[in-house]
Amino acid sequence: MLIIDSVQNAQAGHPGMALGMAEVGYILYRHVMKYNPKNPNWFNRDRFVLSAGHGCLLQYTCLHLSGFSSVQIEDLQNLCKLGSRTPGHPENVVTDGIEVTTGPLGQGVANAVGLALAEAHLAARFNKPDAVLVDHRTYCIMGDGCAMEGISNEAASLAAHWKLNKLILIYDDNHNTIDGDTKITFTEDISARYEALGWNVITVDNVHSDMGGFKNAICSAFNETQKPNFIRVKTVIGKLSRKEGTSKAHHGTFEDDDLKEMKQNVKWEDRKPFHVVPSVYREMRIQTEYGEALEEEWYSTLNYYQTKYPQAAVEFKILLGGGLVPGWEHSLPSWSKSDPVDATRGYSEKCLNQIAKVLPGLVGGSADLASSNKAYLHDYQDFSRPNSPWGRNIRYGVREHSMAAISNGIALHGSGLIPFAATFLIFSDYMKNAIRLSALSHAGVIYIFTHDSIGLGEDGPTHQPVEQLAGLRAVPRLLVFRPADGNETAGAYMMAVENRDRPSAIVLSRQKVAANLVGTSASEVKRGGYILSDNSLKDELPEIILIGTGSELCICEESAQRLREDGKKVRVVSLVCWRIFDGQSEEYKDFVLPKKVRKRVSVEAGSPQGWREYVGEEGRVIGVEDFGASGAYLDTFKKFGFTIDNVTQVARSMLD
């Protein structure tokens, strides 16, 4: 009735799934899950993900009834109102008790796989026969929409490959989506599919008439030692209402007579809206006491652990504290001009492998491009069960979208793990929405995107990113770095690791960059943009500014040298991260890019979009306006104007 009252009051929301899964919610929150409503962030709690996020009222009402202070009756009354703790889809950064932000379908399944992976990994690293610190299950509810999305299949394939037996995926089989009965679009044998993927498949025929069946299914899942569990629960969408069993119940309010009838049917006609019978609270809040006791017990185990296993406990405490150790950044390598040249993906490999030694939470991998992305921790094993669950390299196969969403799950496990996820920049397209959700849900995932421009050469336009940088830069909160050499790459890692509440994308070249540039430094990356070189006198402004990022910064520097030989005063600026630079003081920004210097050229092998902000009205943007082309790297760069000759010529034409 709380679900119905909330929808009627808000005149918005999605009651159908919440009503159909009410029994499941009740059993999970009352009888099955381990959690402490008084401390929603207790480390060893069971994790719950509502992949079908539109059914958030199920979760909000369960949180309320179970005693989470984050969802009061007033919050239910404020459903979908601006500033409320009960937005239209669950958001972990808004409401305590919500683990991950869901709504875009299918991703919650992958988030849950990430949470379960985090548990399995940490359990292998830290648990001792006499002291079990990490031991929880991960529950996820998905609907027909989640089941249809490709990402859920990717994640399910991985979950079985990884033998995540403590993952319990509950499929709300209500046979309806927005456009109607699933028979119009979805007629595969989903149980057989999950069996083929390697899951333990259990069917519960009608949870509305037999809650015991669902409890038994959970018991059977508890007994499974190898496979993740797929519990197919046949439910009736919009149960209670006249709309029940139809797609009309998916979202929207109830008509007055329907409402009246529903209330009569459950003998609720005399109750005011939002009434809760006290015995319901009593029943649901048994969990509060139980949860507090569990947490207490866990802390005594932790105390014992610290005494008996002090060394392991140190690392565990680092993770509990967020994963960073003071001075970790000193592990980052640095480079000088005399060091051999490399691609920035090569510098990245060195950074990653160095910081892995001092950051015990750094785990991650690539979507079948470990060797190309150079995103592999050579001193560590692959995460693999049962062989090496402690392995810190995660092999995702060719599954970019789920890689990103699984990384979100790992980050939001809240246990100090720092996930990295690597692929070619072009395939950031495949994971775009999951990257967005990293930013929205404050998941500090480090994305490593190599092969970052037409400079990748032969593979051609299908693999050459053009607009991807612009697209990523437009994602709110996301930090996008395009370092020019080794030192800037180290700086990008410094910032990416420090920013634990937002994701970063480190964008790297396939091809070798010309040199380690004089003037770059890791610490300058902290300002997003800075002056690399300038031959104008003190208190004098340069005649022209060349602004570059990544592999084009050295082209700017070489062009500047030629112009300086012409007798010109030239400044070169590295704009390694727009968002950070945009956040600097107006004074600093005008110091780097003085408004009075009207002649400015930006050089970046990507879409010109957004560069006007930095070059000003009279500036020139050297970018890529069309798709790239298959060809040797230097030929391709030349075709699109990324040569010292062309940049120098453009600059000269402005100076003349």
Next chain:
Amino acid sequence: MLIIDSVQNAQAGHPGMALGMAEVGYILYRHVMKYNPKNPNWFNRDRFVLSAGHGCLLQYTCLHLSGFSSVQIEDLQNLCKLGSRTPGHPENVVTDGIEVTTGPLGQGVANAVGLALAEAHLAARFNKPDAVLVDHRTYCIMGDGCAMEGISNEAASLAAHWKLNKLILIYDDNHNTIDGDTKITFTEDISARYEALGWNVITVDNVHSDMGGFKNAICSAFNETQKPNFIRVKTVIGKLSRKEGTSKAHHGTFEDDDLKEMKQNVKWEDRKPFHVVPSVYREMRIQTEYGEALEEEWYSTLNYYQTKYPQAAVEFKILLGGGLVPGWEHSLPSWSKSDPVDATRGYSEKCLNQIAKVLPGLVGGSADLASSNKAYLHDYQDFSRPNSPWGRNIRYGVREHSMAAISNGIALHGSGLIPFAATFLIFSDYMKNAIRLSALSHAGVIYIFTHDSIGLGEDGPTHQPVEQLAGLRAVPRLLVFRPADGNETAGAYMMAVENRDRPSAIVLSRQKVAANLVGTSASEVKRGGYILSDNSLKDELPEIILIGTGSELCICEESAQRLREDGKKVRVVSLVCWRIFDGQSEEYKDFVLPKKVRKRVSVEAGSPQGWREYVGEEGRVIGVEDFGASGAYLDTFKKFGFTIDNVTQVARSMLD
């Protein structure tokens, strides 16, 4: 040997899959597929898609040997060179005989589903018992990478749901991906998965020792009348080389001694590179004669058809001619200020349903949001087999990525079909790379993206697009329209339909727009941007320009009214499509946005990125810099500054 010679010569490329699938390529091009190398675009040819696009050498060599003039020996010698007809991944716009552009894995499977759907649909509409005009198969080769990608599972689920029995998907089961043996990431039972999805699954154990097994599999697929066919062919990657059977064969060249040994093994040591034995050409080009005969026969059927079924033939010829009929645009509705207000998604619904009557090729649908996107052709049925294969509404379920790639297949069937594909703007993220491939491969898909801003309200930030407009605008060639009212929506459709060689995205509001504005018109959309209103005198410049798109254009107009009441000279500009406006003459652009008018304000409920180009250095950009928020539409708009009050105040502060 041609494959090997090409890789050695280019010092680039992917020989592994091409060598492993050589027998399959031979059988398909020599014994199985119907096509005419002299006319690669013959309507009734079998379609072939290489979803594992990196194996393009398989296709290039088959095209060459079969007699396609598009791939000569010189082209093979120019593999991966700038400007060649043999880029690193196959591109339909570069090489005749390539149907679709592939490389980003998994999408080819969905393209093939689109091609097969197009065939099934047109066959149902046009074939007569005595005159079969449409009757071909669609073949697709996918590798392990394609099989892992979520999109292939989405597309496979739909293919079985649609009973596309003339689709033959050949799975190159070589057990290797870039990072190693598939056992490290891919251990599901893929045959069982495809059976669960509803496919006819056939296994061929070793095509290298028994080509007959593959031929038998094809025969068995020909006999299948209900299910799409999944032929699992066990192959050895990099067959012949010392690297065979390992991931090292995936890409890269061969060492000298390996090369020598390979040549010895096949008694090729005395041949020069790129040598082809004449009997091989003779053997392979039997197909040329056969194909020409088939095409001739087809034309005689077409002649008979035109005589016997003149009415149907008229429509068929329209499709053959590209799908447009002169004057089709007169079917578009128009609106005046007195018409009732609606959301632009509502205006879109009217446009779509009107043009469907005069454009016989218009087919499409939505990813389970037909009712929300209002993208449904009410006078037509759902595409469904066997019930109504002639239906022009396609229900995709919650599968955005495959929807876009299937739409690419439909467009590139080359039969005058004009596919539309609809979802919420936020979920354009899920299909980003397929949209890019529409643009790259010249597929004239019409994307309909509704719920286009924070203005969608209650569903909150997970559903509120912010950066999606910027991201789409950065995609080369893609036309992005954000119409403000009914007439601009009609104009967007006019341009989207006319542009048959590039995709369009029509971006539409969920909420009602304030009015049909005086001054908008469908025909002005052709210029991308235009002056909506201006109270300055002739030969006088306005003091300020307010620039808006979509639902914010009326806010600009209302603010302008207030400013005009203040006595100010104010221009309002609609910038409905940036790319088209950017392509206008400098003169026209300066006429609409005179550089001399320094005071300019843009108002768009999306990322500010890119707006500086239009407002200039002194202009103000009213945009959304962070994620949105769950709340009633007007509350949300107010929070982010999209009110007449705020826009007026910003403008006044600039004018003071």
